[in-house]
Amino acid sequence: MLTDLEGGDAGRTQIAAQRVSRAALSGTNATFAEADGLYAQYNRVHQQLTSLSKTLGFQIELLSIGVHASEVGYNNVEEELRQRYQEIDAGLVAEQAAQKEQERAYQEAQRKQQMQAGQPELKAPVSSTKPGV
Secondary structure, three states, rough: HHHHHHOOOHHHHHHHHOEEEOHHHHHHOOOOOHHHHHHHHHHHHHHHHHHHHHHHHHHHHHHHHHHHHHHOOOOOOOOOHHHHHHHHHHHHHHHHHHHHHHHHHHHHHHHHHHHOOOOOOOOOOOOOOOOOO
C-alpha cells in the first residue's frame, strides 16, 4: 500500500512536482496584486499538501510496524523496526509542532496585514449559553 501511495498521483514526489509558476497567473513582469495573492495562497496550500502526503506515508508505515508488533509481540520485533518506529514517531511529532508554528505565524501575519489595511480583526463568534440569545 505504501508503494502504491508513493508511486501514484498522491505520492509526495508527484505532488511536489506539480507546481504553477507565478508567470502562469498573469504573465512575466506584470504587476497584478490579486495574482500575487493567489500565487502566495497556492504555494501555501501546495506546501501543506506535500507535507500531508509525506505525513500520510509515514503514518501508514508506523501503523504497519505497530500491527506487526501486535502480531508477533513487541519483544519479538526486530531492533531495526523498533528504531524505525521511534524515528518515524519522533519525526511526526516534530512535523506536527512545525506545522502548528507555521499556522500560528501565518495567522499572525494575516492579522498584522489586516491591521495595516485598517480592517477590523476577525474573531471567532462567541456562543451564548442563554436560551433565545
